[in-house]
Amino acid sequence: MSSSMSSPAINADISEMLLELGKHEMNVNQNRFKYQMYRKAAKSVVDHPKRIQSVAEAKGLAGVGAKIALKIMDFVANGSNRQLDRVRQSDTNQSINELLRVSGIGPKLAAKLMADGIDTIDRLRTIADTLTDHQKIGLKYVDEFERKIPREEIQKIETLLTAKMNEFNKNLLLTICGSYRREARESGDIDVLITHRNVTSDQMKFKTNTYLKDSVRSLQKCGLITDRLSLGDTKFMGVCRLSKECPHRRIDIRFLPLDQYFCGILYFTGNDFFNQQMRKHANEMGFTLNEYSLRRLGLTSVPGEPIAITSEKEIFEYIDFPYKEPRDRNF
DNA sequence: CATTAGTG
DNA sequence: ACTAATGA
16 A cells, blocks of 8 residues: 555665664664664655666665665665664564554564563463453464454444444444545544544533543443553544354454534545645645645644534645546555 | 543 | 644
8 A cells, every 4th residue: 555656666676675774773772763774765766757777776765875875785785784684583573563553662672572571472471460451462363463354354343333333322423534435445443433423622622521431331231342552532543353154253343523523534534645745735835734634724834723624525626636536546 | 732540 | 832743
């Protein structure tokens, strides 16, 4: 879900190696700056229109300095890059990546675990009692969470969700966003947005409503939701399972006030590139668009009050951006 | 970049 | 209050 449409990925392999190196800097070396360096370099590499052939050409790219240029050339000359190969093989890299498969475990904990000699998921199990609830659940379902979710399964979950929500409160609206809404054949997780027919953002500033929690309870009661990773007033992260024969799935449910619902749907439907372009277009048209609202830009360039939105389509109309069905927002 | 959990 | 982790 991340390629440029103009010049069909001529340097894709190079940018992948860069991204992998960057990820390693992040996860293993905890160096977020180098991580960023690699990302920007990777980006300018992908959308460079022709295959990179010289260090000069490489170094001319934004974010590519002497070091990265060398790595690129190394990669171009041989089919690979020595540092990358070495990094891939390093035991700590492998162990950390294994540990990172567990939801709730990030680079910090992974490093600490390594130091304590916990370098595999099996060993992690031996100290499961020291983990947080989130991590325990992540551990319990590591394999299941890595499985893709067929659209048909999400469809069933959707109708179930809708039914439960309605039976429990007629004024709740829901939309499953993400790649599912874009009609992908399968998705990595389930991203649900809900709102209430008459809850506004202003009132949410004061009274913290319980619609999300109540919804989660009823979904728990009916057995669809099996575990909870976290639950606040506006965001639930957890686990659901359609039926005994299905794997457990990651599901997120967020509650939005009605006046932010459509911008939210738009945003969470993505994909990222589509969002970027749409936002940029909004700017050209003198608006600012984000996950919460569409606002008109004053000549001073300061955003005014959020424009009242009552459908996703309206957003397109305001900034006159040709409407795209979710299915063709895969930029 | 904002929301939650957990700790001290 | 701070820190880690998710996610999009």
